[in-house]
Amino acid sequence: MIRWILGRLLQAAATLVVVILLLFVLMRLAPGDPLSRLVGDRDLAPGELELLRARYGVDQPVLAQLRSFVAGAVRGDLGVSIEHHPDRVTSLLASRLPATLLLGGVVLLLNFTLGIWLGVGQAVRRGSRFDRWTGRLALTAYAMPGFWLGLVLVAFVSLRWQLLPAAQMTDPMLPPDADWGTRLVDLLRHLALPALTLSLTSIALTMRHQRAAMLAVFRLDYVTAARARGLPEQQVRWGHAWRNTLVPMLTLLGLWLPILVSGSVFVESVFNWPGLGSLAAQAIASRDYPVLLGTAMLVSGAVVLAGVLADLGYALVDPRVRPS
Amino acid sequence: MVLVLLAALAPFVLPDPAAIPDAVAGATPPSASHPMGTDQLNRDLLSRVVNGGRISLSVAALAVLLSLTLGTLVGLVAGYAGGWVDAILMRGVDAALAIPRLFVLLLLLVVWERIPLGALIVVLGTTGWFATSRLVRGEVLRLRHEPFVLASEALGAPGWRTMTRHLLPNAAGPLLVAATLGVGDVILLEAGLSFLGLGVQPPTPSWGGMVLEARPLIVTAPWVALFPGAAIVATVLAVNLLGDALQAALDPRSA
Amino acid sequence: MSELLEVQDLRIRFPAPGGGISVPVDGVSLRLARGETLALVGESGSGKSLTALALLRLVPPPGWIDPTSRIVLEGLNLLELQGEALRAVRGGRIGLVFQDAMTSLNPVISIGEQVRETVVAHRSLRGKEARERAVALLDEVGIPGARGRYRSFPHELSGGLRQRALIAIALAGEPDVLIADEPTTALDVTVQAQILELLDALRTSRGMAVLLISHDLGLVAGRADRVAVMYAGQIVEEASTSRLFRSPSHPYTRALFGSIPRLESAVDRLVPIPGAVPLPDAWPPACRFHPRCPEVLARCSVETPPVVPLAPGESSRCWLLVKGAR
Numbered sequence: 001m002i003r004w005i006l007g008r009l010l011q012a013a014a015t016l017v018v019v020i021l022l023l024f025v026l027m028r029l030a031p032g033d034p035l036s037r038l039v040g041d042r043d044l045a046p047g048e049l050e051l052l053r054a055r056y057g058v059d060q061p062v063l064a065q066l067r068s069f070v071a072g073a074v075r076g077d078l079g080v081s082i083e084h085h086p087d088r089v090t091s092l093l094a095s096r097l098p099a100t101l102l103l104g105g106v107v108l109l110l111n112f113t114l115g116i117w118l119g120v121g122q123a124v125r126r127g128s129r130f131d132r133w134t135g136r137l138a139l140t141a142y143a144m145p146g147f148w149l150g151l152v153l154v155a156f157v158s159l160r161w162q163l164l165p166a167a168q169m170t171d172p173m174l175p176p177d178a179d180w181g182t183r184l185v186d187l188l189r190h191l192a193l194p195a196l197t198l199s200l201t202s203i204a205l206t207m208r209h210q211r212a213a214m215l216a217v218f219r220l221d222y223v224t225a226a227r228a229r230g231l232p233e234q235q236v237r238w239g240h241a242w243r244n245t246l247v248p249m250l251t252l253l254g255l256w257l258p259i260l261v262s263g264s265v266f267v268e269s270v271f272n273w274p275g276l277g278s279l280a281a282q283a284i285a286s287r288d289y290p291v292l293l294g295t296a297m298l299v300s301g302a303v304v305l306a307g308v309l310a311d312l313g314y315a316l317v318d319p320r321v322r323p324s
Numbered sequence: 325m326v327l328v329l330l331a332a333l334a335p336f337v338l339p340d341p342a343a344i345p346d347a348v349a350g351a352t353p354p355s356a357s358h359p360m361g362t363d364q365l366n367r368d369l370l371s372r373v374v375n376g377g378r379i380s381l382s383v384a385a386l387a388v389l390l391s392l393t394l395g396t397l398v399g400l401v402a403g404y405a406g407g408w409v410d411a412i413l414m415r416g417v418d419a420a421l422a423i424p425r426l427f428v429l430l431l432l433l434v435v436w437e438r439i440p441l442g443a444l445i446v447v448l449g450t451t452g453w454f455a456t457s458r459l460v461r462g463e464v465l466r467l468r469h470e471p472f473v474l475a476s477e478a479l480g481a482p483g484w485r486t487m488t489r490h491l492l493p494n495a496a497g498p499l500l501v502a503a504t505l506g507v508g509d510v511i512l513l514e515a516g517l518s519f520l521g522l523g524v525q526p527p528t529p530s531w532g533g534m535v536l537e538a539r540p541l542i543v544t545a546p547w548v549a550l551f552p553g554a555a556i557v558a559t560v561l562a563v564n565l566l567g568d569a570l571q572a573a574l575d576p577r578s579a
Numbered sequence: 580m581s582e583l584l585e586v587q588d589l590r591i592r593f594p595a596p597g598g599g600i601s602v603p604v605d606g607v608s609l610r611l612a613r614g615e616t617l618a619l620v621g622e623s624g625s626g627k628s629l630t631a632l633a634l635l636r637l638v639p640p641p642g643w644i645d646p647t648s649r650i651v652l653e654g655l656n657l658l659e660l661q662g663e664a665l666r667a668v669r670g671g672r673i674g675l676v677f678q679d680a681m682t683s684l685n686p687v688i689s690i691g692e693q694v695r696e697t698v699v700a701h702r703s704l705r706g707k708e709a710r711e712r713a714v715a716l717l718d719e720v721g722i723p724g725a726r727g728r729y730r731s732f733p734h735e736l737s738g739g740l741r742q743r744a745l746i747a748i749a750l751a752g753e754p755d756v757l758i759a760d761e762p763t764t765a766l767d768v769t770v771q772a773q774i775l776e777l778l779d780a781l782r783t784s785r786g787m788a789v790l791l792i793s794h795d796l797g798l799v800a801g802r803a804d805r806v807a808v809m810y811a812g813q814i815v816e817e818a819s820t821s822r823l824f825r826s827p828s829h830p831y832t833r834a835l836f837g838s839i840p841r842l843e844s845a846v847d848r849l850v851p852i853p854g855a856v857p858l859p860d861a862w863p864p865a866c867r868f869h870p871r872c873p874e875v876l877a878r879c880s881v882e883t884p885p886v887v888p889l890a891p892g893e894s895s896r897c898w899l900l901v902k903g904a905r
Contacts (some may be wrong), residue, residue: 015415015419016419076576140561145519146516151535152546191440222684229697229700229752230668231696233666261424265516287434292430296430299424
């Protein structure tokens with residue numbers, strides 16, 4: 001078992017290496033070098049550009065750049081931010097990570113519990129009005145751009161109706177000695193809209209997968225056999241049928257991360273949520289290439305890791321997959 | 325259903341006169357002469373939305389076409405050749421799939437001074453073929469050893485011939501569905517990029533760009549942001565429904 | 580011996596692919612007494628499995644049981660049961676052993692668990708007691724090292740053991756009636772005999788009634804008390820096993836015997852029944868066997884033959900047995 005895990009981790013590492021190489025290629029592909037944009041944005045004295053070039057190593061030959069890039073990546077050093085100089089990219093990422101994890105975690109929880117429950121409900125009532133209309137509603141929400149839905153919600157719920165805060169993670173005007181209960185409520189109130197936006201726009205995915213998986217399992221013999229034994233319908237539905245949809249649903253979990261991260265770039269910037277997404281959005285505005293690159297690398301690493309975890313999950317959930 | 329989506333798509337195919345800006349009057353709410361109101365420069369919103377739609381749809385369609393071609397090519401070669409060619413290609417695809425498409429796009433586009441439309445399309449197209457290649461490869465692997473393929477090879481047909489005349493048509497169905505759904509994804513992506521300033525550049529209208537410009541007016545003149553966004557929703561929904569209908573036609577059990 | 584299960588005029592309808600209705604089970608009547616084994620024999624497509632499912636009200640949609648049918652279990656009308664009462668009968672009073680153990684067992688749950696949950700569903704046992712009961716059941720069906728095997732998964736077992744597990748599950752609710760649908764089809768010949776012995780022993784030790792469904796006449800020879808032969812959705816002959824084997828009264832039964840290889844008599848060639856089994860949406864008119872019957876009469880294709888009683892509990896659906904029919 002351990003050998004199998006190590007094997008998977010090795011594969012993941014190999015994929016990561018290719019990812020790093022690809023990212024480097026991407027960086028070089030874009031016309032001009034990352035710093036040339038700065039010339040237009042700010043007024044740099046003629047010598048300053050050369051200085052910057054030297055500092056960021058952009059004037060070195062390609063292979064040397066590659067070497068230092070890979071070496072840095074392996075060491076965990078992703079360079080220095082241009083905009084926030086002299087902050088290191090890694091520390092910037094680290095400072096923003098918790099907020100995104102919080103938002104992402106809540107959205108994941110919401111989406112999976114609600115999505116699974118609705119998806120199973122749809123499958124069990126296949127062809128009914130519930131099935132069709134929930135599906136249509138979810139699909140409509142899926143078609144909404146995250147930034148637009150966010151803006152609409154802010155405009156109406158926050159600004160017009162004053163129900164929930166419009167931006168950021170916490171109320172800057174909270175007294176410093178406020179107890180944790182008040183802090184928690186404040187956090188939740190700020191979390192509500194961004195989490196809602198991200199969840200709504202992607203719940204269709206979970207629902208569809210769950211529905212399809214349930215339908216496929218429902219017509220299998222062992223489900224009829226379970227009923228024939230006199231097991232209560234709820235137990236047949238969840239303990240026997242749904243239990244067998246866990247494998248395709250785990251696959252979905254792996255697919256989910258890129259969607260979540262991409263969506264958070266828009267949602268976080270609309271709501272000013274201090275996470276990785278808004279960091280990336282700001283980096284775009286200020287053409288802060290190292291930060292963008294670092295974020296991309298972090299996210300890719302997370303995706304690869306999620307893949308390994310999903311594989312582990314398969315073995316846990318389906319006894320047929322386990323190496324024996 | 326089909327009628328609904330035809331109705332949604334039709335207006336965007338029709339030509340429409342260009343809008344004339346008038347900065348003085350500012351944004352006005354919907355009225356008889358301007359069914360969607362006007363934007364902050366007093367341009368008729370309806371015509372902007374329609375124009376923006378033409379741009380967004382064409383960008384999406386062309387990009388998907390490009391992705392389709394690239395993905396099919398790679399998938400065919402990988403599945404048919406097998407061996408180390410397949411292994412290398414798929415390793416690359418796996419790694420590419422690990423990087424969220426948005427980030428790839430961001431990294432590529434952020435260095436441009438001003439992104440030409442053609443470049444945008446090419447960039448969108450070249451970042452979207454990975455999943456397609458896996459799909460095609462899967463189909464090829466499935467049919468690789470079927471009698472009709474072996475017969476073609478036995479008759480001395482060169483690899484290319486076998487691939488295009490025999491393997492490709494069988495993958496056409498799922499490919500079509502994937503392409504249709506892909507158009508929806510690209511529309512959303514392009515809108516997002518435009519919202520971040522990295523997509524279609526002003527003054528060319530694009531839905532995402534319009535929402536971006538409408539952001540400061542969101543409370544005083546919400547319709548300026550509402551309509552372009554609603555247009556996105558309607559179009560993507562229509563496209564997805566079309567994809568679903570195609571999917572159901574190909575594989576009735578999934579309905 | 581008391582009458583345990585009575586099925587009268589069971590009719591199952593399905594919407595046919597091209598529109599219209601097909602009737603794959605058309606007027607089946609059966610009687611089952613406690614302690615006896617009734618064999619239901621027929622080729623695939625005759626409707627045997629559907630009949631078994633119908634007894635548990637598990638006819639797959641879009642099919643349905645015609646309301647003129649009657650299924651009575653010791654005075655209880657099974658067709659009127661709903662909800663909890665129906666659930667209690669399934670497994671609690673009638674147990675069904677499915678044909679294919681590999682697909683009838685949930686692949687991600689251990690066999691012990693699958694037995695235990697059935698015990699919990701029917702007996703008021705919980706926790707450790709339920710577990711012990713499950714182990715005892717696995718032991719009763721002859722699974723060696725039952726306690727250790729509790730946590731095994733279906734794919735880890737041989738075909739014979741899987742079938743035994745399936746039987747254990749069917750027994751967990753302590754049913755009065757056990758339906759075994761082709762319990763040996765997927766197994767090797769040696770294992771087949773073992774399973775049938777097991778079913779027989781269980782019947783005696785538990786005082787159950789057994790409905791043995793099979794396509795193999797030879798299989799039921801020493802195992803059943805009575806045999807009902809099914810063709811095209813109907814029972815064409817019903818008799819005690821000894822009488823059926825000695826002198827079958829229906830041409831179909833006779834033809835079936837002619838197609839079985841025997842050890843005793845030196846037969847030059849087996850005689851297959853010409854033609855093919857008809858499909859439910861195209862039953863032949865009048866006597867359904869007439870297109871393939873070697874002894875067919877003119878009226879067989881025109882008038883539906885009646886069910887002719889021959890002796891108590893014995894009957895046959897054939898014009899040849901009606902005096903003056905020829």
